[in-house]
Amino acid sequence: MxxxxxxxxxxxxxxxxxxxxxxxxxxxxxxxxxxxxxxxxxxxxxxxxxxxxxxxxxxxxxxxxxxxxxxxxxxxxxxxxxxDFALGDLSRELAQLKEAAPLEWRREGMSVLLPASANTPWLRQAEEDVKVLMPASYFMDDGTFITRNRAFANFTFSALLLLDQDPGIPPQSLIDCIAHGTVPIIVGKHHKLDYTRYFSFALAKFRDFSVEQAISFMLTAPADALYVYANSVKIVQEFFYMRxxxxxxxxxxxxxxxxxxxxxxxxPPLAFVSIYSAKRNFGRRLALRDTWLPLLKTHGIPYRFFLAGTAVDDTELDSLLRRERDYFDDMVFLVGTTDEYPIGKKGLAALLWVAHHSDAQFWLKFDDDLYVRPQLVLSRLAGIQRAELYWGAFDYSGMVIRDASDPHYTPPEIWPEPVFPPYARGAALAMSMDLVRLIAHQEEHRPLKKIKVEDVSYGFYLWQLIFDREVTSLTLYDRDEVHFAMDAKCCTEETHPNNCWLPLTAETWIVHHVSPNIIRCMFAKDIASGFYLPAELETRQLQGLLLEMAEYDHTVESAAGSVQGGQVGSGHPADLCGCVVTPPPHPGKPLQRGRLTELSTGPRLHS
Structure with missing residues (x-):
């Protein structure tokens, strides 16, 4: 039986x-x-x-x-x-050649791709005009790659006047244009612009079209605009190529x-949540347990804190950690890892653990210094594809450190390029579980090359699976960056020029780099707004286990006093600005850089 x-x-x-x-x-x-x-x-x-x-x-x-x-x-x-992304690796080479071309040539390097049948008055007019004004630069599309290669290969821009008749999202003609490193000119408001968050920067959008208008645009486009087009096209190329x-x-x-x-x-659960925590971060773990973590249970979402392995020689700290684990039953100790920074080894160990211990649909990884609105994140995951998906706030221009004394040092034999492959920044990211298991399977059968930096590592593992081992495709779901507050302050580009990167807004789902006190403040704000409903109220004294924790982490004191639990409500997310201190702007001294780092060969992301 x-x-x-x-x-x-x-x-x-x-x-x-x-x-x-x-x-x-x-x-x-x-x-x-x-x-x-x-x-x-x-x-x-x-x-x-x-x-x-x-x-x-x-x-x-x-x-x-x-x-x-x-x-x-x-x-x-x-x-x-x-x-079909027919050009493959040749795409990047074409884009580099076009960017290196003289500015005058780029401004005049435009083609026009017309449908085989001009069935509207404006298309017929455009066809007549282009035959007169651009007799060597117009092409009648027959749906073949040969024709499109002629239309795109030697041009920097191409007016795609056939999109209304080219079915599918995205149209194959648009993919072919991007694959050639050619900036598409799109007419009208009908076409989708959010394949990737860089797509809107990689095209020229015309409300109406005339050949004279297009020529004028080419001749007057400033150098800065051409720079943005060229670099954005490379990123969009990478997006479609990987997909x-x-x-x-x-x-x-x-x-x-x-x-x-x-x-x-x-x-199966929609997601398994891994929260990376250091041994001494007792206050952070308590703050999460008291605020948004219990809300995961409402959605049937399991979670665990992942910490470095404990010693068995009964040190006072490790003994206290084991007692914490026995009390809360939500901690995993990763044998053979430490809290030493950077934590790339710990990140891989956590991923391998999840691959073997969870049947969830997604792996959702958080840091322990986050305020999260779980239902908003889970709602996104519930509504998107379940395979070959990598979600987060992405960095496309992470510079490789070559200084051997730096903890982030990466030797050339591990990664020879000056810019890392795209990766989701480590505060929060998600992967469909097929990718998690594929990384684990490949690592256990033929170990992958390693990078020390934890968040870069996941993008690097996936890059190897795509390009070195050719066992998967990948979609970078990078359209939710606006929902990340990577800098916990309230500002705008007007109030803090070049010093306001992903601030707190009404659309924030995830707030990074916040203390236990701030996490509790934000949770109280969301309860007050009705976004969460009050649940159990507990009054605690700083004694027993809490007192012993406080000896290692003074932020544990925030867990004493009245602790208000919550459950999912029907109100709107609160304004969280009152919980953070926004420093004054620093003219001429930005705290962060958002500009894409350009190299002599461009931000090359694959060989």
């Missing part, structure tokens, strides 16, 4: 079966028992999605934005598109499996 029970517990309740337009009818009358996923793209389909599919299938994978937004998962619908790197049929299978995994019964 026990063997039978174990078999039931280990066999997947919802194994996935993938169908498409060639065999979907076979699933319509099939008995339940497997997760049935249907791939039904808008491109190449000869008929609309059958109405019966809504009842017959558990997951419907499509690139139809009328059914589900870009990168999203809503109800049964799941977005995934099949696109389409792996063969589509393999990507489709992985996305179907992970979408079906989310439907298993019992349903």
């Amino acid at each position: 026990l063997k039978l029970l174990l078999l039931v517990l280990t066999v997947p309740v919802h194994p996935s079966q993938l169908y498409d337009g060639t065999n979907f009818s076979k699933a319509l009358g099939a008995p339940r028992g497997t997760c049935r996923a249907l791939y039904w793209p808008t491109l190449g389909s000869v008929q609309p999605l059958p109405h019966a599919a809504l009842d017959a299938f558990d997951v419907i994978i499509t690139d139809d934005v009328q059914k589900v937004p870009w990168l999203a998962a809503q109800g049964k619908f799941y977005f995934l598109e099949n696109r 389409y790197k792996h063969p589509f049929q393999q990507r489709l299978r992985r996305h179907a499996d992970m979408a079906c995994h989310a439907l298993r019964s019992p349903q």
